[in-house]
Amino acid sequence: MSIRLVIADDQALVRGALAALLELEDDLEIVGTAADGAQAVRVVRETSPDVCLMDIQMPDVDGIEATRMLREASSATRILIVTTFARPGYLRAALDAGASGFIVKDTPAEKLAEAVRRVHSGLRVLDHALAEASLFEGANPLSEREQQVLRLAADGRSAGAIAAEVFLSAGTVRNHLSSAIGKTGAANRAQAVRFAQDKGWI
Structure with missing residues (x-):
């Protein structure tokens, strides 16, 4: 059984590159893509993938808000945040919104595929350096x-x-x-x- 994926990223080149890399894996299948958070929510609802790879900074509805919307809708899809922005506040916000993992885009392809498998199996996957920074910096103090x-x-x-x-x-x-x-x-x-x-x- 393949792990069914949706990729949400506002950059077409990034969406295409991620899809091409992950499709090389025998057990991974891309069933949809989205260019913003609102579209990601719609595509996930239509295709019910196992895992959604979600960027953070997207127009209109960002990845963290889209993650929250999917969790509130009781979607069974697990969310793996894949972002350029390695910021402790984003990690904490993503986990609070219900994401199962958070990694940066320069992660090697084989590690990205492994992160997808781990998230699919119910495990949490975090960028270690970012998790450490988040731990030491504490929560967002802004209301x-x-x-x-x-x-x-x-x-x-x-x-x-x-x-x-x-x-x-x-x-x-x-x-x-x-x-x-x-x-x-x-x-x-x-x-x-x-x-x-x-x-x-x-």
């Missing part, structure tokens, strides 16, 4: 609202513009930004955004 306003501040928009988007007062948004700046130890909101992005907190 959901602080994460939201920092994400919106990333493109330079004002507190007033952010407030209009999240239905809060400009003063409340400034308070959230100030709190996030304090928690990250940054000097200003731009630094706070960069720091939080580097940690995988937003």
Whole structure:
């Protein structure tokens, strides 16, 4: 019996390369691909694969949110996060969302195939260096609202513009930004955004 796979990645070249590598394995079969998180959820629901290889940074619905949606829908598909972004915050968020594994894209092909088999068999697969970093750095200190306003501040928009988007007062948004700046130890909101992005907190 082949292990049936769906590959979700917003880069067509990466999707094609992963599919080509994994199809070389006798026991692995690609049954679908997706270019974003929403499409991944749809394809998984349509094909019921054993394992979905999920990128994190995808347009609209990201891989962590797609993982959460599949878990909430009680999908039996196991999720293996395969990402370029080796950030402790992403690892923790992915596991909290219900992923069974987390590895980086430069993992050798034979190790990727083995990770798929291990996740399929019910085991958890983690990038060791990242797991260690995540353990020592602790949980994301930012509240959901602080994460939201920092994400919106990333493109330079004002507190007033952010407030209009999240239905809060400009003063409340400034308070959230100030709190996030304090928690990250940054000097200003731009630094706070960069720091939080580097940690995988937003």
